[in-house]
Amino acid sequence: MIAADQIPVTVLTGFLGSGKTTVLNHLLRQPELGGVVAIINEFGEVALDHLLVESSEDRLAVLNNGCICCSVREDLIETLADLASRRADGTIPPFHRVLVETTGLADPVPVLHTLMTAPDVVARYRIDGVVATVDAVNGTHTLAAHGEAIRQIAVADRLLVTKTDLAAEDALARLEVQLAAINPVATRTKVRNGIVDPAKVLDAGLFDPGARxxxxxxxxxxxxxxxxxxxxxxxxxxxxxxxxxxxxxxxxxxxxxxxxxxxxxxxxxxxxxxxxxxxxxxxxxxxxxxxxxxxxxxxxxxxxxxxxxxxxxxxxxxxxxxxxxxxxxxxxxxxxxxxxxxxxxxxxxxxxxxxxxxxxxx
The missing domain is CATH 3.30.1220.10 (CobW-like, C-terminal domain)
Incomplete structure (x- = not known):
């Protein structure tokens, strides 16, 4: 059973060029991200300078909307343990949710294994869901050429189909068929300019369905x-x-x-x-x-x-x-x-x- 004090974790994945960073930049600006920790790969890829950072230090920044943004350390277990420790001693603001960004070439399965099996992680956190970005323009080619992209879609609970304003209708239709073939039970949301309702990313609740x-x-x-x-x-x-x-x-x-x-x-x-x-x-x-x-x-x-x-x-x-x-x-x-x-x-x-x-x- 799920403990009430476990912090839900959402994994955001997507192949190179799929618009994941654009989506992340949009999300970090939203008031709904208050009380959320975003674990990102590199600060340089996310436009933190434009988010009116309240305070910052190496690897960690507190944004003006209350979102805590940090870069991953040597491994995810260490990063999550450090965040929990800082939360407990009050050196960072309290948070109630975590968003983990994976690299574009990464297989998200090891991240899920960590969240499901590492004792120190399981004691404090639980998986909320996996969200994958898919490029509507190049998605068909990416799926045909890269097995990593297929695995990202296969393990996802929700799919964000990006750049839909740039894709031809027939190309988008073919991609939709492919996505349904790989993962028929993942919900799909069309995204333009990286703009997406934070609830579509953060509020999956798919590993706690009793409440939904x-x-x-x-x-x-x-x-x-x-x-x-x-x-x-x-x-x-x-x-x-x-x-x-x-x-x-x-x-x-x-x-x-x-x-x-x-x-x-x-x-x-x-x-x-x-x-x-x-x-x-x-x-x-x-x-x-x-x-x-x-x-x-x-x-x-x-x-x-x-x-x-x-x-x-x-x-x-x-x-x-x-x-x-x-x-x-x-x-x-x-x-x-x-x-x-x-x-x-x-x-x-x-x-x-x-x-x-x-x-x-x-």
């Missing part, structure tokens, strides 16, 4: 749509410019997404056993996993599970179901893992009957 029933309902709907689309079109695996049924050679060894709906309760111990097996067998290629599970022991309180490769966030139990539909939803974004393997492991290790597994919503 509307978001859970939305996730239900997207999972059902993904199941329908994968049933009609085959597993999503299109990132080439044509987005045909073939897989592009630079497609990061075949990233695909699919959704399963299970029409029977699952024992808590069985789902835990299955998760352990999948993580051990295919964890490296399980880029992102999300599930809302009908647990047999608690039929009125569904369990939410998130995973990134080998690491799973502690399960969260909701107070009740956000809709009348009580079927389990499982969404997978994977690299080279056929759907049939997942179905087989569910039957063998989670004791799910094959007849209960649906590939599309009823």
């Amino acid at each position: 029933s509307a978001d859970v309902v939305r996730w239900f709907d997207l999972a059902s749509q993904a199941a329908n689309a994968s049933h009609d079109h085959g597993d999503h695996h299109c990132v080439s410019e044509a987005c045909g049924h073939h897989s592009h050679h630079a497609h990061d060894a075949g990233v695909s997404s699919y959704s399963l709906i299970i029409d029977e309760p699952i024992q808590r111990e069985a789902i835990a056993r299955w998760l352990d097996y999948v993580a051990a067998l295919k964890g490296e290629d399980l880029l992102r996993f999300k599930a809302i599970v009908h647990v047999a022991e608690q039929p009125d309180a569904p369990m939410v599970v998130h995973g990134v490769q080998h690491v799973f966030h502690p399960p969260i139990t909701l107070v009740d179901w956000p809709s009348a539909d009580r079927r389990s939803r499982l969404v997978f974004i994977v690299r080279g893992i056929p759907r049939q393997i997942i179905e087989n492991t569910l039957c063998k290790f989670a004791a799910v009957s094959r007849a209960a597994i649906q590939r599309s919503a009823a």
Whole structure:
């Protein structure tokens, strides 16, 4: 379960040239960033001089809107520990949220692993969500040429499609299809000139869904749509410019997404056993996993599970179901893992009957 005093952390990622720094510069000017720590790569890339800095020192600045801006130290664990210590002793203003910027070439998965597994970090912080910027002008080419860009999109909870005012309509339409193919359950927001509502970045709440029933309902709907689309079109695996049924050679060894709906309760111990097996067998290629599970022991309180490769966030139990539909939803974004393997492991290790597994919503 999530402790009430854990500070939510949002990870902002995006490939080189995707407009991430422009979005960050806009965000840092907003009053909503008061009480937020922004951990950035380099001060030189962000226009702090124009933000009327109240106080500053090496690696850290307090902006006039109350946002605390600091550059990352040797590693993220040290930076987060230092911030928590300063917060506790009052040497920096209190903060209630953290925004972490990754480098353009970085795979965000190690950052997520740190936030989910490092004891000193987990004691004080929790993941709120992952937001990725995508360039509407060059996004299709970037996805075809760079596996890192695909992984950034695959692990995201929200996508900011930037430079939409500069992109041709047909290019933007192709990109939207590609993004839906890679990550069908991430919400997408079109951005112009880096201007975005801070709530679209900071207020994901995706690892604390018990407090946001509307978001859970939305996730239900997207999972059902993904199941329908994968049933009609085959597993999503299109990132080439044509987005045909073939897989592009630079497609990061075949990233695909699919959704399963299970029409029977699952024992808590069985789902835990299955998760352990999948993580051990295919964890490296399980880029992102999300599930809302009908647990047999608690039929009125569904369990939410998130995973990134080998690491799973502690399960969260909701107070009740956000809709009348009580079927389990499982969404997978994977690299080279056929759907049939997942179905087989569910039957063998989670004791799910094959007849209960649906590939599309009823």
